[in-house]
Amino acid sequence: MSRPGTRGERKERTRRAIMDAALSLSEESSLGALSLRQVAKEVGIVPTAFYRHFDSVEALGLALVDESFVSLRAMLRDVRRGDPAFDAMVDRSINVLVAHVHRQRAHFLFIARERAAGPPAVREAIRHQIELFEHELATDLAGLPGTDPWSTEDLRVLSNLIVTALVATAEAILSAPAAPDAEKAIVETARTQLRMVLVGALNWRSSP
């Protein structure tokens, strides 16, 4: 089996196959409810061979978290490129989010699930990555025009709110019915929400 390639390549290929199998199997039922034997059967290896690649199912989960957030960072870079006006930013952010959710559907599903229901270490890893994301967003926002009256704390709070809304939007898209109108409505809602939040932030210190 797995005919060609050097030894390292073959190992890497099996590792990928394990991660892909775990990703697709965990689309229904969480990682904790996922059995090593199921994964092995899906990959086409014997159960004990799993240990040649990961110490445990939990370690597999952590690797999947890492991988998922690599693509998220690529997403952030996409958003950063372009016109730094608020309205343009909002549209671009949401478009990029939607595109990435579709392209990396399995990863997003995995993160959405394990964020709430994964093993503690996995949950913590996801929480930490989202926190990093928030922090990056805060520094990006600080570089934008019109943000002078915001304190560091305001920026943190604002970024947290925006990220929360974006996460909720991603989750909504993931569980939306196949009908294309449903997704359009979600996207439109998210767009309005981000604009509302920005209007609120811009009027923030000048309000009672």
Place this chain on the structure above:
Amino acid sequence: MSRPGTRGERKERTRRAIMDAALSLSEESSLGALSLRQVAKEVGIVPTAFYRHFDSVEALGLALVDESFVSLRAMLRDVRRGDPAFDAMVDRSINVLVAHVHRQRAHFLFIARERAAGPPAVREAIRHQIELFEHELATDLAGLPGTDPWSTEDLRVLSNLIVTALVATAEAILSAPAAPDAEKAIVETARTQLRMVLVGALNWRSSP
């Protein structure tokens, strides 16, 4: 065992014990990873006796969703009582949320987990209940002064955003470290966020 009481009472007591056991067992690992036998052992009955009360673990889950949202509705009523000024509403909403999260910690943990990782029917039930909650919030908001320029759609979008923020706040409190300062920071963040959102909404139609 379970000495006193009429037959109906004894049955009800066992049913409660099953639900409590499931609640406490599912604090780590999701409902899907929960075994009927574990629950039965925790309750102190033989596994097959479980079927006298629920058709399946999933049915148990649906019952738990119902029960959890009963207390959520009580929470809503608490918020409705009192001064209908925005700032007062914000403070009251968050205080009530925090109090209920502590009093019904197990229920909130259950909902937070199963919302993302439960069996499809359970997820759907939770989604539906949250949608009802959003709808009630929208009609409440419509009755407040200063909301004239908001369309029905704006109200829906706004309610959705507020509920999203509140859900995120509840989840943050649930996974906050024991240190009391951590929770205080979360609560303060949520308060600022709700105010920002309301400032945004109030300046909504009058902005570009």
Place this chain on the structure above:
DNA sequence: CACCCCGGTGCACGCCTGTGCACCGGGGTC
């Protein structure tokens, strides 16, 4: 060419899982 490293194998173990079935015994009802 010979040696070894190492991903993958096959088997075995003890444990836990859901569920079917016949059965019990006491409250509830006629």
Place this chain on the structure above:
DNA sequence: GACCCCGGTGCACAGGCGTGCACCGGGGTG
């Protein structure tokens, strides 16, 4: 007082689970 309803019991079964162990065979290296 006799009868039945029904929550709880005990046993059994077949299957899935994680994991330990000895083993294989081909690429990689001296």
